[in-house]
Amino acid sequence: MILTPEWFDEPAHFDKGRPRTTYRTVWISDTHLGTPGCNAELLLDFLRSTDCQTLYLVGDIVDGWQLRKGWYWPSRHNDVVRCVLKQAKRGTRVVYVPGNHDEAFRDYVGLHFGGVEIMPEAIHETADGRKLLIVHGDEFDGVVIYAKWLAFLGDHAYTMLLKFNRTVNAVRRWFKLPYWSLAAHLKKKVKNAVAFISSFEEAVARAAAERGADGVVCGHIHSAEIRQIGDVTYYNDGDWVESCTALVEHADGTMEILDWAAKVRAEKAAVRAAGRPVAAEVA
DSSP: OOOOOGGGSOOTTOOTTOOOEEEEEEEEOOOOBTSTTOOHHHHHHHHHHEEEEEEEEOSOSBOHHHHHHSOOOOHHHHHHHHHHHHHHHTTOEEEEOOOSTTGGGGGGTTOEETTEEEOSOEEEEOTTSOEEEEOOSGGGOHHHHHOHHHHHHHHHHHHHHHHHHHHHHHHHHHTTOOOOOHHHHHHHHOHHHHHHHHHHHHHHHHHHHHTTOSEEEEOSSSOOEEEEETTEEEEEOOOTTTTOEEEEEOTTSOEEEEEHHHHHHHHHHHHHHTTOOOOOOOO
């Protein structure tokens, strides 16, 4: 008999009868487990609501940078790990491509842990025969490559912004308003950030073209996007700190970005419109 730790058992608050949507493939990245900024509740809601043949974890799943500064690991973060391992146990292929915040896992490339494959990058073939390069994307970020100290400084400022974002959303919940990301709003408004994102996307697409891929899936910049750049389709699955998004492939190879925060807001609005009581707000 194989013994498993108690924390691996399904937590009592999980609804086993919950309807689930099946996708051929799911990509998530930048969950930043180990930080207060991780929207673990929304991520758990997503994981409980979906099934897939292949799940790609496209880097920055665990935030080693923040954990080195101070330990933060609430039970909900254990629940996220548990959900992923349960999917692997049920037969889902789980591929973990580490990023810069969880770069320590790059030392274990080629190994399997709990059914999770750790790979430096991957090639995925869609149902309609296209080849997609899967990378986290930090290797195309000049700040991370050439000035790592500046990246750490930027990370500190970003952490402070996310703390303020939590305060903003606590006030919004008090007034029964839905989740809103200040960080994502500012990123779209700042001209330099927009220029950086555009340059990053083009660099990633160029690398995919050089490797003969039809498309590329990455994370890193916390900006979900589907964009055609020359002959390459660029996909970014977003994050679970600001926007709470995932990239999914349907059975026919069609790709779609799921905005889970928007989906939850719409569901709650529909419940309110029908005059039914609304469940506790998802943070």
